[in-house]
Every structure is written in C-alpha cells, then in structure tokens.
Amino acid sequence: MQFLTLIISNHTAIIHRIMKLSCPLTFSILSAYCRRRSGLLLHKSESVKQIHGGQKYTPASVVFHTSNPDKETPHISNAPDLPIVHHDGYESYLPPGHRFQMRKFNKLRDVLLHDGVISKKQMSSPVHVTKDELIRVHTEEYIEKFFEGKTSAKEQRVTGFTWSEGLVSRCRYETGGTILAAELALGRGLVCNTGGGTHHAFPEHGAGFCLLNDMAVAASLMVHRGKVDRVLIIDLDVHQGDGTALIFQEDPSVFTLSVHCGKNYPLKKQQSDLDVSVDRGTGDDDYMRIIQDHIPSVLTNFRPGLVFFDAGVDPHKDDALGYLELTDQGLFRRDYWVINEVIQRGIPCVTVIGGGYDKDIDRLAARHSIVHRAAKKVRFGKKGDYDVTSVLDSGTAIDLYQNIFSSSK
Ligand SMILES: [Zn+2]
Numbered sequence: 001m002q003f004l005t006l007i008i009s010n011h012t013a014i015i016h017r018i019m020k021l022s023c024p025l026t027f028s029i030l031s032a033y034c035r036r037r038s039g040l041l042l043h044k045s046e047s048v049k050q051i052h053g054g055q056k057y058t059p060a061s062v063v064f065h066t067s068n069p070d071k072e073t074p075h076i077s078n079a080p081d082l083p084i085v086h087h088d089g090y091e092s093y094l095p096p097g098h099r100f101q102m103r104k105f106n107k108l109r110d111v112l113l114h115d116g117v118i119s120k121k122q123m124s125s126p127v128h129v130t131k132d133e134l135i136r137v138h139t140e141e142y143i144e145k146f147f148e149g150k151t152s153a154k155e156q157r158v159t160g161f162t163w164s165e166g167l168v169s170r171c172r173y174e175t176g177g178t179i180l181a182a183e184l185a186l187g188r189g190l191v192c193n194t195g196g197g198t199h200h201a202f203p204e205h206g207a208g209f210c211l212l213n214d215m216a217v218a219a220s221l222m223v224h225r226g227k228v229d230r231v232l233i234i235d236l237d238v239h240q241g242d243g244t245a246l247i248f249q250e251d252p253s254v255f256t257l258s259v260h261c262g263k264n265y266p267l268k269k270q271q272s273d274l275d276v277s278v279d280r281g282t283g284d285d286d287y288m289r290i291i292q293d294h295i296p297s298v299l300t301n302f303r304p305g306l307v308f309f310d311a312g313v314d315p316h317k318d319d320a321l322g323y324l325e326l327t328d329q330g331l332f333r334r335d336y337w338v339i340n341e342v343i344q345r346g347i348p349c350v351t352v353i354g355g356g357y358d359k360d361i362d363r364l365a366a367r368h369s370i371v372h373r374a375a376k377k378v379r380f381g382k383k384g385d386y387d388v389t390s391v392l393d394s395g396t397a398i399d400l401y402q403n404i405f406s407s408s409k
Helices: 002-010 012-022 024-038 104-114 140-148 153-159 165-188 214-224 242-247 284-302 328-344 361-368 370-383 388-393 396-400
Strands: 190-193 231-235 254-261 274-278 306-310 349-352
Touching: 104 361, 165 190, 165 214, 165 306, 165 349, 190 370, 214 231, 214 242, 214 254, 214 306, 214 349, 231 284, 242 254, 254 284, 274 284, 284 328, 306 328, 328 349, 328 370, 349 370, 361 370
Parallel strands: 190 349, 231 254, 231 306, 254 274, 306 349
Antiparallel strands: none
16 A cells, blocks of 8 residues: 555646546545555645636615514525526625626526516525534634635725625625525426625635635535535636645545636636636637537546536627637527536536626626526526527527627527
C-alpha cells in the first residue's frame, strides 16, 4: 500500500482523474488512506487540464415581506411534468442604475407565463434556506455575519451589493429554490428554477454578485441526505464557477465542470474537476463543438445521480460582461442539447439561470427564458405536444423579443 501511495503521489493528476471518473468509491477510500498515512492531499485540482485556448420595491432598511418568511411552508405543485420553482422574494431593493438587474426574476416569471411557456399550475415556491443547510458548504462564521449584517464594507464591495435584510432574504429564497428544485427533480426528472447559479460565493465570503452558493449547498445536501451518491455541476455561465470549484476540490462526490471565457472575471481562477477555457469571440458553432467534446464523456464516466445545469446567458453577444459571441439561437441550441443529453440518460436535471447583464430588462428576462423554453421542448417536444418555436412564431414573444429563434424557424 505504501508503494501505491508513492505512485499516487508521483502521478496524482492522471490517477486522480481516472479514479474519480472510473470508480468514485475507490477514489474516496484511497484518498482517505493517503491522507492518513502521509499527509498527502489528493487535490482534484491537480488533475485538471486547461483544454481550450411586477415590481414593488421598498428601501433596503425595510424587510421585503410583511409575513415572517421563516414561518412559511413550501408550495409544491401537483403537476407531474416540468415543475418551475420561483418565489416573488427572489428580488430585493437595489438602487437605480445598479448593474445587477434585480427585477429580472419576476420579469422572467411574467415572460414565461405571458408566452405560455409555463402555466401557474407548474409553479412551486420554496422557503428560506436554513443556517444548518448553508453550513454544509459555508462557514458558520460567514453565515452569521451575513445574516446579521456584520460583513465589513470591504467584504460587501467584493460582492457588488450593499448589505440589507432584503438581500439576505432574497438569497435565502433563491438557495431554498435550488434545494427544492433538486428534491423535485429526483422524483420528476427535470425542474427549472427561475433564479440560482450564484457560483462565485466561497465558503467564507461572497463575490461577484453571489452571496450564497445555491448549487453547492443543494448538491452537498442531496449527497448528505443520501438521495444521491454523485452530483455533476455543469456550469456554462461565461464566468468560471470558482466558488463551486473550490468548495468541492476535495470532495469526490461532486464533479465540477466549468466552460467559461478564459480572459474574463474572475482574474484568479480556481480549479474545477474539468475546466474548459474558451477564447473571446467564440461563436455558436465552435462553442457547441467544445461542449459536445467534453460533456458526454463526463456523464458517461462519472455517472451522476443528479445534474445541476447553470445556463448563464452572459455568453450572449450582447451581454455587457461576456466577450463571447453566442446568439439567441446559439443559447437555445446549447440549452436544448445539454438538457436533452442529461435527460436522455435518465439522469434528473435541475436548471438555474446563472448570470446575464443587459441594461434592457425585457431583453434580459426573455434571454433568461431560453433555458425554460429548451427544457419544455426536451420534455414535450418529441411527443409533439408542444413546440417552443410555434409559440414564439405565434407572435406573443416576438413582440417582446424580435430575434429569438428567428433563424431556427
Ligand atoms: Zn457570469
């Protein structure tokens, strides 16, 4: 065994990758053994290869909900197909002109209902994530500071938000939403959140408009509760999922896959289990080739029991923070292909909306609705019950978002 430990220490990168993909249980046992025997830490990071170059607002000091959010109970839709998780409390007050479009969450719900992509019957609503749930991945000290408004001015600057009770409430609903979506997905297959994807949140601090790491908390909880053995996080937001990568660096039960624009925030990248760095200016076809080159093998080899898909729309050509050149059709192709690839294999899938930055709130909300349209097409399209493009062709969405899917008609 000592000989084995020596070999592992000399070839950690290759062995780690092979073991994690081929036999997660053995990997876990070996990792624990090596740590005990020699203090050696098998970092997943060492295995990584870079592959390619209705809005009513209150001031911040006023609590957003008149009722006590902690006494709420979740509302669970009875609709068996494609549950949509949303809470009006995903929003909180931000000063006018803030780069983060806080109103996009309820706008997105309005677009989805208006265009008939979803019906109210499909909607479920979460409750606040609890402190005990959050400290699966965050430190207790950070959560207490964040809940009680004791984060420093510097810490708040890094997040892009000034602390408020409303902000805490909003983040707790959003993370609660991703947890609820995961629980529903394990029974019903495919579930879409209208928020989530706060992947820059680290165990001890927030960053880049992310305060609580919703996917990490939900993934960790599903494993901890014995619902699944392995979770895959497919993060296609244009920015690297650095917080998520760090959180699971030494956890063999969660595989982190991030496809992102290399020359973009965050400046200091963390190491996911698989990082795919995409060049600035990459367009639809090249982007599709890149994700199709990488995602299937991870699904096949890691064999997750649950997938989280961060469908950030900031790779869009008109996004203020993206630098990629994906079109509306490109995002739809991406989302449809990813969800179909997961669902086809019988793996439950949760989608979260991730990042998106556009001064035009209507365009942004419609852009975020692409993943829900793709999910609906995956779920119903093949039966001929529903074709997302026919709804758009009928004129309802086209009034709002002229170019969407125009070339795929
Ligand atoms: Zn982003």
